Amino acid sequence: MKLSPESWSDLAAGKKAIRKRFRRVWDIPVIHKKQDPIRRELQSGMSLLDIGAGDGEFGRKVLLGLDGIEYLTMDVDPNQPQNFRSMDEVTGRHDCIMLMEVIEHLEMPAALDTLARIEKLLKDDGVLALSTPNIHNPALFMSDPTHCLFLNYESLGALLYMSGFEIQEIYRTYSASFLKRWSRRLATLLSGC
Template identity: 30%
Template sequence: MSDLSDLPPQASWTDAAGCTHAGAVLHRVQGFDVVDCAHCGFRHVLPLPTPQALAEVYAHDYYRTEKPLYIERYLEDRDWWECVYTERYEWLEAALPATRRRLLDVGSGPGLFLASGRDRGWSVRGIEPSTQAARHSREQLGLDVVNGFLDADSAPTLGRHDVVHLGEVLEHLSDPAAMLRLAHDLLAPDGLLVLVVPNDDNPVQRIVHRHLGVAPWWVAPPHHLNYFDAASLAALVSRCGYTVEHQETTFPIDLFLLMGHHYIGDDAKGRQAHGWRKTLERNLHGAGAEGRQLLAGMRRAFAGLGMGREILLYARRSGD
């Protein structure tokens, strides 16, 4: 019989709606516990910040204090992002009739994804909480971007869309299921949801943490509240009224840590590792169909092993 002292500690917390979130504590960082929550079906921090507290952070502080170079770096990487976004739009264009090209980007950031769609003939709109990023989108790129949060008040003003895109949004929210239900209401019948979230606690990260003694750098409260893998993300999406059509993962940049390139906490080394990844993907894109097929096969293989830095999921609104 196992010694109870060997079992992980448990934590529980009850939210304002009376729901109890409980599970084994996986990590303790900066006063937060990360639990494998039985109620939610995915890992998240306890306690969860209020929506009001999050709104204040992301409206004014996130890009200025947490990621002061984000917009600058994003624009530096524009040619690589164009490759990434081209693939995403090509998938959507193959999955929808040519007459359905209305897209809403939730958390649209500095606007390059929207600009890429506009250049392909899509009708695009964004909603972005950061005043800095929304201003850049409107003033520098001429995009239709609302400065605010997608919530029950703003959703009715945004219209219906064929695609709702949430790139690296769900990990920041205290209630990701509520966001997915709002997105469902914004989609036209048979519309498509696109999600990108970090693929956290993946096999490479666990090996680096447990066997190389590196602290779990991917655990980053209060900005990252939720921690998904492919199975927990797909289950959440399905519960919220969608049918998952495709999942893949992006390049596992964590592999560089296993190669001895310790970029955690070192901005210059981090940019170097990201540069290697960009060069690889740009070169494969530049090789035409053969290179792109190889890149797609690599992503499928990585996803099959649970590897990859982010999860990319496409799902269709169901119940129509």
């Protein structure tokens, strides 16, 4: 499904297609480690481009124990070593591109432009792995003042359709450490301390 980025009705159609395919958010599988589905896609000899790589910590988790993967990074942060500083500098076509916790920092036109550029940087059978924070936890989402694009799974899926992507899988993630902290706080409240 290729949708036009100029039309809000296309966004609505994309959201409807996502709802039809994935139903309710509660029907989407939950995973603990978001690197696991990415690791399953990678094999020796492939290239992995990490857009918004930051310090590369997530990329190292993805690559842990995998050999023969060409790992390239792109980030605008001048304080971190990167292969590329802008999307304009990125060369080649890649087997897998990660855009982890980045798209929410872009306004809608820039997000669509970024996805269109990524689509051109992927090999024909390439995979885009993308994650964004849970907008249904406003305190967490709003704690970063650089977040400007609020996307639930339907809207994110619609943007991907609008950019020419075919969606294979959608996952929800959870943080066990967050759940442990929350349960400790709840236990403290219930105990009256």
